[in-house]
Amino acid sequence: MDRSFESILSSFAPRAVGILAQHVYGYKPIPVGSSQSQEILTDRKNVASLAKSLYTAIGIPMALCCLIYSFLYRTYPRDRERARMEALIESEMQLMQSDHFSVILGVSLDTSKLFPAYLSI
Secondary structure (H helix, E strand, O other), X not given: OHHHHHHHHHOOHHHHHXXXXXXXXXXOOOOOOOOHHXXXXXXXXXXXXXXXXXXXXXXXXXXXXXXXXXXXXXXXXXXXXXXXHHHHHHHHHHHXXXXXXXXXXXXXXXXXXXXXXXXXX
């Protein structure tokens, strides 16, 4: 799913670079019938505008990714601890239910054999 999302977004990159180069950074096609020196000058300006637009088209998404990953870096430890606590509570609830059923049925149940990892916590 993430690869399809990435490929859909990357299909807009060439168009975004072209729009940025032409409308923001001043890319101009070489005029028909221009001299060689004028073509070289126009090419140099066009290369600069393409370079700036590529940098913008790469830099803005990368900055956005850094911002999102920084947010995840801050929130992940808390989320991981919350998930651990929920798993521990769920396992204790299952243990209590199994103890409750063993009392109702009158059967002795040794829980240390069922959940040895939780007894060492």
